């Protein structure tokens with residue numbers, strides 16, 4: 239999964255890396271995603287697809303990361319679209335995780351194209367909005383089944399498998415174009431993050447609108463070349479974000495784009511027209527970075543189907559499928575927790591698990 243900084247990498251290997259890094263409740267959701275039919279893929283088989291590089295005690299994808307705590311300052315504008323308690327005007331706590339889309343928790347930062355953020359936004363009374371978003375503008379594939387096939391191609395002994403997969407699925411092109419030519423930055427704070435999957439916002443009058451959410455950085459963004467970034471060191475992102483936030487919080491504007499008639503709400507590989515109505519929900523602030531080993535995000539599962547009243551899943555099959563596989567990852571990593579360095583901080587909040595509140 240990793241390569242020496244500055245080494246040449248053939249396209250096919252790049253595609254392999256992309257396949258591995260993109261990856262990025264259970265029973266009922268898996269069924270609705272069509273994953274439990276005997277001739278179809280299963281959450282376990284998808285989890286296995288992340289390959290032999292998975293390290294015990296760590297997430298099976300997006301394995302390298304660091305925790306933060308912060309808040310969501312809601313302007314109240316979202317309350318016209320959804321009854322979610324955290325969309326009423328106010329401030330709501332966040333436990334989050336900056337991460338890299340790779341199954342390798344020791345990957346060098348410059349070998350990973352996809353950067354992500356996981357967030358759990360809580361409201362009084364126990365409501366939770368969990369989300370996991372990435373910096374890509376679109377997802378690489380159209381369906382969970384295709385994602386499984388992509389993982390298979392990435393792990394195949396056939397050196398042509400990935401090229402064959404992408405040739406057979408031209409819908410991967412917008413993602414690959416971004417992966418090859420899109421800008422790089424030297425900071426998690428300089429990235430925008432996109433939810434990519436669609437969800438339904440329901441307002442007080444029961445009107446339903448299908449939306450996708452995104453975060454745009456409010457600090458001035460500095461773009462750098464991939465080569466320049468490679469020189470900053472294998473773990474530069476974690477160091478940079480901890481140093482930066484120790485000086486001043488990092489902030490993002492949180493928005494939703496509302497689908498128009500006929501927009502592809504079930505396919506995250508397709509962008510919606512840019513003139514669709516966009517509503518600013520408020521500001522996300524990251525106030526404090528805490529190393530993952532002792533951080534409050536370590537044992538959290540940013541399951542995208544854990545949603546408050548007023549937000550629900552749509553016709554997009556991904557969240558259900560993701561939920562089923564994230565649960566497998568959670569079960570496997572907690573089973574291997576003895577392999578993970580932890581508890582250097584006696585103040586670390588205990589018993590923060592995905593089973594609490596979320597499921």
Ligand code: HEM
Nearest residue numbers: 261262297299300335354355356370371372385433434567
């Ligand atoms: C069928 C498609 C997908 C599969 C099978 C998949 C699989 C996974 C798995 C197994 C994890 C680790 C979960 C854990 O241990 O807590 C993960 C994490 C993550 N995924 Fe996905 N993923 C998929 C699609 C997506 C999409 C569409 C996005 C972005 C919109 C995404 C963004 C993330 C992020 C940001 C994380 C890290 C969350 C954290 O910090 O815990 N994934 N994914």
